[in-house]
Amino acid sequence: MTVIAIDGPSGVGKSSVSREVARRNGFGYLDTGAMYRAMAWLCLQRGVSDPGDVVEQIRGVDFEISTDPEHVSVEVDGIDVTTDIRSEDVSTNVQIVSSVPDAREELIGMQRDIISRVSADKGGIVVEGRDITTVVAPDADVRILMTAREDVRIARRAGEIHGEATEESVEATRAQVADRDRKDSATTSFLTAAEGVHTLDTTHIDFDESVEAVMGLIDQADGGNK
Numbered sequence: 334m335t336v337i338a339i340d341g342p343s344g345v346g347k348s349s350v351s352r353e354v355a356r357r358n359g360f361g362y363l364d365t366g367a368m369y370r371a372m373a374w375l376c377l378q379r380g381v382s383d384p385g386d387v388v389e390q391i392r393g394v395d396f397e398i399s400t401d402p403e404h405v406s407v408e409v410d411g412i413d414v415t416t417d418i419r420s421e422d423v424s425t426n427v428q429i430v431s432s433v434p435d436a437r438e439e440l441i442g443m444q445r446d447i448i449s450r451v452s453a454d455k456g457g458i459v460v461e462g463r464d465i466t467t468v469v470a471p472d473a474d475v476r477i478l479m480t481a482r483e484d485v486r487i488a489r490r491a492g493e494i495h496g497e498a499t500e501e502s503v504e505a506t507r508a509q510v511a512d513r514d515r516k517d518s519a520t521t522s523f524l525t526a527a528e529g530v531h532t533l534d535t536t537h538i539d540f541d542e543s544v545e546a547v548m549g550l551i552d553q554a555d556g557g558n559k
């Protein structure tokens with residue numbers, strides 16, 4: 334069973350690269366950010382923002398996340414929220430959940446259960462987020478911190494949202510990316526690699542090269558285990 338842990342800031346390419354790496358290896362894929370987003374969606378729907386109440390919402394919810402890299406989906410209380418959790422409202426308010434230590438403990442427990450079950454079932458899993466290499470799966474077989482210069486990440490995200498990275502779209506995206514990283518830095522450490530974690534700087538490499546670099550690190554770890 335192989336566990337690949339990938340962390341990094343907003344827009345660096347964690348989700349897209351992790352999904353492709355999972356696909357190529359026949360592994361499962363877990364987007365932990367989608368879990369925080371789903372719980373934030375739930376709290377926003379119910380008008381809950383008090384930290385104590387946030388934890389209660391999470392404990393009582395019926396939650397499903399697909400770990401199939403070919404088909405990513407998220408359900409909360411039987412409602413498909415796959416698209417809604419990507420809204421600007423959720424993106425700017427996700428910290429109502431991710432900044433609450435008890436809420437994190439709940440989600441980390443769920444993430445560890447999924448990692449054990451799916452890696453046993455599929456032979457491996459690629460898990461991505463902000464605290465996977467350090468807190469959720471510090472014993473993962475391969476641990477990677479993906480980085481890229483902030484202006485490059487903003488241009489990538491702007492291209493994704495607006496179709497192309499024009500001056501206007503870049504400005505509109507800048508605050509979102511930088512703001513989220515600043516807020517997230519208060520609870521998780523994803524800008525510098527912890528001991529034993531590989532840093533993969535993607536500033537000057539494209540998507541395919543990033544995937545190849547992760548595949549190379551997996552091969553390297555496999556070689557070391559033989």
Ligand SMILES: Nc1ncnc2c1ncn2[C@@H]1O[C@H](COP(=O)(O)OP(=O)(O)OP(=O)(O)O)[C@@H](O)[C@H]1O
Nearest residue numbers: 343344345346347348349489493535538539540543
């Ligand atoms: N190395 C790369 N070079 C160029 N573009 C890339 C690279 N890696 C990913 N991308 C593109 O950048 C965009 C953002 O990637 P992605 O959504 O995977 O980032 P993320 O780190 O998961 O962000 P977030 O944490 O905000 O969800 C996507 O359009 C993706 O195709």
Ligand SMILES: Nc1ccn([C@@H]2O[C@H](COP(=O)(O)O)[C@@H](O)[C@H]2O)c(=O)n1
Nearest residue numbers: 365366367369427431462463464513517
């Ligand atoms: N391990 C993680 C993953 C995510 N978060 C929080 O969720 C937000 C959304 O994550 P995306 O990867 O979908 O951008 C993120 O901004 C964090 O607040 C987290 O705390 N830990």
